[in-house]
Amino acid sequence: MRIVPVLLAGAFALASCGKSETPPTDGASDDAAPAAVVAPTAAMGEQIFKRCVACHTVDKGGHNGIGPNLHGVVGAAVASKSDFSYSGAMKAKGGVWDAATLETYLEAPMKAVPGTRMAFAGVIDAPDRKALILYLEAQSK
DSSP states (O other): OTHHHHHHHHHHHHHTTTOOSSOOTTSOOGGGOOOOOOOOOHHHHHHHHTTTTTTOOOSTTOOOOSSOOOTTOTTSBTTOOTTSOOOHHHHHHOSBOOHHHHHHHHHOHHHHSTTOSOOOOOOOOHHHHHHHHHHHHHHTO
């Protein structure tokens, strides 16, 4: 019955497939390699802004769409574009569009400003929001 040792050797060989021969020295398993973390950039934000172009423009001197032109929005007073008709809720909000205010608003617009006409669920991913804010900051210079 020489077939049994051959089958056992084959089973052991398959069981060790894909495993490293030496264990990791930091105590982590091979399968738990950390994912590379990519810092948000304005260039990434430009890609995310493509979700917004159905309603907004960002060009200097650009026209308003369903929503206001967002050139120069970072650092501007809320509801300050004289040539755009804002909702009463947005006019009542007050304040300035700084990074923190944009962070809160872009996460959940209808929660941040109940009564806003911006019918957009929000940018759920925090790094995506950061990248979008970086892009809007770059358009404000």
